[in-house]
Amino acid sequence: MEDLLEQSALVQWRIDGELHELEVVPGASLLDVLREQVGKTGTHMGCRTGHCGACTVMIDGAVAKSCIAMAATLPRATITTIEGLTAADGTMHxxxxxxxxxxxxxxxxxxxxxxxxxxxxxxxxxxxxxxxxxxxxxxxxxxxxxxxxxxxxxxxxxxxxxxxxxxx
Amino acid sequence: MSLYPSYARPRSLQQAVDLLSGLQGGVVVIAGGQEILPSVNYGVLMPDVYVDIGGIEELIGISSVGDELVMGALTVHRDIQGHADVQRLAPLLAQSVSAMGGGWQVHNRGTIGGNIVAMHPLYDIAPSLLALQADIELIDAAGTRRLSFADLLADSSHGLGTKAILTRVFVTASPQSSWGYYKLKNTSGAYGSANAAAVLETEGEILTAIRVVIGAAADQLTLVSDALAGLTGAAYDAAAGAEIERICAQAIGTPLSDHQGDGTWRRAMAGVVARRAVEAALLPATGPDS
Missing domain, CATH: 1.10.150.120 ([2Fe-2S]-binding domain)
Structure with a gap:
């Protein structure tokens, strides 16, 4: 059974319409991966405790605090960040x-x-x-x-x- | 403790149980992560292994069998709040889950199982589960067993340790009883400074049974039932309310004293929320904001 253990996890996310395949470290938050690996810095880091909500994204259409969602636990997901609300041509939602x-x-x-x-x-x-x-x-x-x-x-x-x- | 934790995502409950039984310390079982990630982010918790049970479909969902409500441990709060079976069989639970802090973001991700095993004294669901005499089901390598939520609370290791997984929560409806939940809090997203769940039975105006559970006032839940027996056999009035306040405040052994409020005030508020929960139970339903 120990052969189930991995040192990293592969995730497939559609982020603001664009497909990403990423290798994430166990324990890393969705917030850290979005900001550091994907460059979605519109998602803000306020508290890392789940209190403030500045890191909110939508996961499969439902709001979530990305600082307290572990990236590895989302093998496949559709993620909408604040940047994804704006249309591709720059028109605001x-x-x-x-x-x-x-x-x-x-x-x-x-x-x-x-x-x-x-x-x-x-x-x-x-x-x-x-x-x-x-x-x-x-x-x-x-x-x-x-x-x-x-x-x-x-x-x-x-x-x-x-x-x-x-x-x- | 490790800087480089490992991760596993078992596909079935049996696979998860087998994995946990073979692992030594430093294991954390994770699903929604709402309780675990804040501690991981601040280095308070540094697991060696994350076992992610979030992909185990059989742990998700709500059903009912007769008067018994059955909730999978990975059912998220948002799904419990509005579910027709929960509204019909355990509206007290629906209301206390709606009163939880953290907002929709947390309600969309947090699970009832995670909330239970966290055993946080300020959380909202536990008082209602104890007031409703809920049962829970666990699984480990020895098999599946069902025990009362009260017995789980009495076990300092939560009956779980790192080898067992909480699988289901059961609440049996009691159609003749009425209920109330009252949470005293500073802001809409916050933890309570005291909260209480009340389950009553009445014949006409006459109280025939009363059971109150107070949370967030001490480091453990406080069940007040026998001490309130003197109030049965009569109708509720202002004097009875004052008596509930006195008895319930007195029932708090060592009150919490933290940034939510000091101990003297918490003990007093334990009495107040108990009375208000009983009054909410006696009033006709006034909707989720009562």
Missing amino acids: PIQQAFWDAAGLQCGFCAPGILLSTAELLQTNPAPNDAEIDAALAGTLCRCTGYQSIRRAVGEACVRMYPDAAGE
Whole structure:
């Protein structure tokens, strides 16, 4: 049975649409591999404890904190980083544009957590109330403490993504 | 301790058990990694071997057999929160899993099995599992065995050591009982400073049974049942609430004293959350934010 033991693991990830095959070290976090082996530095390192949410990515469409996901445990996965929200031609995602226009973020360090959590929320809920927004964003800390403007920007993103649902 | 750990991803439960039984110390069983990676990142935990059980399909999923809810150990919190069988058979569990910290990011990756074996005193699921008299199932080289969650808690090695794997969690519904969960916390993503799960039985207005489990106030869960027996046989009122607060605060042996709050306050809050959990159980369902 010991022949199952490996000194590294091979992973196949589709990262922001592009296929990568990578050799990762046991114990390395998804965050470290994304930043150091793939160069996706939009994914931020805030705490390495899973508290702050600045390292958030989507794994198979669901938000996750990449600092506490061990890379080797994801042999095959589709990963969306904050950089993957933007279209290939540089056009911002409606959520990004809404946050830009509504000044939803201040320093922007928490943007990966706030924007990707908003994206997961709006996939299934076109018109969330404040409590639903708060629950969806609870895993990300904004150290500028700009939570009111974040809520406003999420509302603006709803209007842009679902013009028919807003205002009901 | 090794700077160069090795890694294995067994394909089946039996393969994982065989592997664990042949390995010596320094082994860490990992799946979602939400408990383990923070310690690895800071060098607090330096495993020699990671055994990744995340690929073992038979450990994932929720089903029900009659009134019994069966949850695979690798079922993630997000799947438990909204599952129809959990809502129907163990809504207390659904609510306490929803009250967990870490946000959707952690709820999407963390597993019920990982939460249980972590045995962290501030976590949310354990009080409800003890209040609901849940059972768990383990497997090791000697075979599969089922034991009560209470017995698992009483075993300082969590009944697991590094040779066994937690496989399933069982909760049997009790249709005549009502339930409440109350968590006192500083921010929406945070750990509780005290939390309580209450399971009650009533006949009309009259309390006939009461069972409260308090978490996050001491380094172990505190089950308060017999000491509350004097409250049965009567309807709940403000005086009964005050009595619950007094008895439950007193039941905390040595309170935790940490950045979540000092010991004197934690003991007092243990009583408060116990009363509020009982009151939540007695009120008609008011939704997940109650």
